[in-house]
Amino acid sequence: MHCPYCHNADSRVVDTRIADDGASIRRRRECTACKRRFTTLETSLFQVVKRSGVIEPFSRDKVVNGVRRACQGRPVSEQDLALLAQQVEETLRASGVSIVSSEEVGKAILPYLSDLDQIAYLRFASVYRGFKTLDDFEAAIAELRGRQDVPDPAPAQDAVPAGESKAPGARQARRRPRRTAAAPEEPTLLDG
Numbered sequence: 001m002h003c004p005y006c007h008n009a010d011s012r013v014v015d016t017r018i019a020d021d022g023a024s025i026r027r028r029r030e031c032t033a034c035k036r037r038f039t040t041l042e043t044s045l046f047q048v049v050k051r052s053g054v055i056e057p058f059s060r061d062k063v064v065n066g067v068r069r070a071c072q073g074r075p076v077s078e079q080d081l082a083l084l085a086q087q088v089e090e091t092l093r094a095s096g097v098s099i100v101s102s103e104e105v106g107k108a109i110l111p112y113l114s115d116l117d118q119i120a121y122l123r124f125a126s127v128y129r130g131f132k133t134l135d136d137f138e139a140a141i142a143e144l145r146g147r148q149d150v151p152d153p154a155p156a157q158d159a160v161p162a163g164e165s166k167a168p169g170a171r172q173a174r175r176r177p178r179r180t181a182a183a184p185e186e187p188t189l190l191d192g
């Protein structure tokens with residue numbers, strides 16, 4: 001890399017630091033000609049292709065913003081969101097590819113978000129997976145329940161787990177006619 005002051009092609013590294021939790025390396029360099037110092041930032045190329053086909057650098061901020069919307073009013077801190085975004089990035093980078101789809105980003109978010117807050121998870125999943133009916137929510141809730149430790153391995157049909165009271169009529173009026181209004185074409189939490 002040329003010196004930004006005198007354009008000499010040679011410089012020596014005087015300091016190297018891991019930055020951004022290991023996602024990049026910052027190097028302090030000194031020009032061998034004019035002796036002035038400058039900093040370079042080295043980041044491995046990691047990109048996201050959106051549904052529109054637009055390719056952009058992976059951004060933890062975008063992950064945080066998308067998930068934050070699903071977390072409104074929930075006990076989730078900014079630190080939780082930052083950690084989630086870091087975990088998502090690490091998971092995706094560990095797959096070894098340099099480009100992922102925004103769908104894959106959403107899919108990588110889901111398990112971390114379900115660990116963080118189940119209501120936020122359902123909100124996020126409803127957009128990301130395009131839930132159209134209450135059945136979709138029911139299936140997702142059943143999945144969440146399945147992941148929790150359930151001591152009784154074989155609940156009888158229609159059994160109520162201990163400690164949970166089942167309100168009468170809770171299972172009524174679940175099947176309404178499907179709405180014909182068009183669902184949004186694509187998730188908006190991440191693609192905004």
Ligand SMILES: [Zn+2]
Binds near residue numbers: 003005032
């Ligand atoms: Zn120079």
